[in-house]
Amino acid sequence: MPSPEPQDGGVVYCLRQVVKQRAKGGSAFELCVPRLDIGRGEFVAIVGASGCGKSTLLDLLGLVLSPSRCEEFSLRAGGQTHDLMRQNEASLARLRRVHLGYVLQTGGLLPFLSVGDNARLPCRLNGQAGGRDRVEELLAILEIEKQARKKPQFLSGGQRQRAAIARALAHRPPVVLADEPTAAVDKFTATKIRDQFKRLTREMGTTLIMVTHDHELVRGSADRTYTFLVEPLDDTLTRSTLLEAA
Ligand SMILES: Nc1ncnc2c1ncn2[C@@H]1O[C@H](COP(=O)(O)OP(=O)(O)OP(=O)(O)O)[C@@H](O)[C@H]1O
Numbered sequence: 001m002p003s004p005e006p007q008d009g010g011v012v013y014c015l016r017q018v019v020k021q022r023a024k025g026g027s028a029f030e031l032c033v034p035r036l037d038i039g040r041g042e043f044v045a046i047v048g049a050s051g052c053g054k055s056t057l058l059d060l061l062g063l064v065l066s067p068s069r070c071e072e073f074s075l076r077a078g079g080q081t082h083d084l085m086r087q088n089e090a091s092l093a094r095l096r097r098v099h100l101g102y103v104l105q106t107g108g109l110l111p112f113l114s115v116g117d118n119a120r121l122p123c124r125l126n127g128q129a130g131g132r133d134r135v136e137e138l139l140a141i142l143e144i145e146k147q148a149r150k151k152p153q154f155l156s157g158g159q160r161q162r163a164a165i166a167r168a169l170a171h172r173p174p175v176v177l178a179d180e181p182t183a184a185v186d187k188f189t190a191t192k193i194r195d196q197f198k199r200l201t202r203e204m205g206t207t208l209i210m211v212t213h214d215h216e217l218v219r220g221s222a223d224r225t226y227t228f229l230v231e232p233l234d235d236t237l238t239r240s241t242l243l244e245a246a
Pocket of ligand 1: 022023024029048049050051052053054055056057213
């Protein structure tokens, strides 16, 4: 499968002193990312216990949340460096649509579309030609080509996750973000999906950023693993700082 862009080892995300504060009820949470550089084609795992800020970090990287403050927060994609603090909603939406792919915990497929139409949707939204062939190829590699005409509800959990992976990769984004993509399947299936996902993204030169609570799943497989140091600062404020795991 050809790469969409040359693998130049360049940085895709650059974060410096990024802080996101969230408040709920009487308590507040602060995610701190002192420094994070994510390279093209890397498989980066983000691991940690419930509530440590994994989804908050993924939502920042997915341009769904914006930092409360930062020194630098940029994305290199499409041959340009985008200062993410200087984009309006429309340009953030465009960056998301063109350059990012998502796999959600439960697939996030549209129930009224077939698996094939779900997977082709990003290509259609981006006006990309060749989506049909590309999706057929991806479904075959992911061993779900026989499910292409079915609605998601008729698939097993593992098949749904594979369909979500096909959809995330169909428009050849430089970055794919996956939030607990194997949480709903057994260990054997999770390992198989992880390996297929990793192989496909590697072949395409796509950066894969995967959130998981399951350290075992990514140990020895991810290029780098990050985790969090969680510190209660007082009765109402918890700070969680991103650290590279040993
Ligand atoms: N919409 C929100 N508004 C305010 N605070 C929130 C919101 N969503 C999450 N939080 C808080 O932010 C903190 C981090 O939550 P986050 O969902 O990022 O953790 P997580 O590691 O992904 O957890 P889990 O593994 O349970 O999904 C938690 O203290 C949570 O209560």
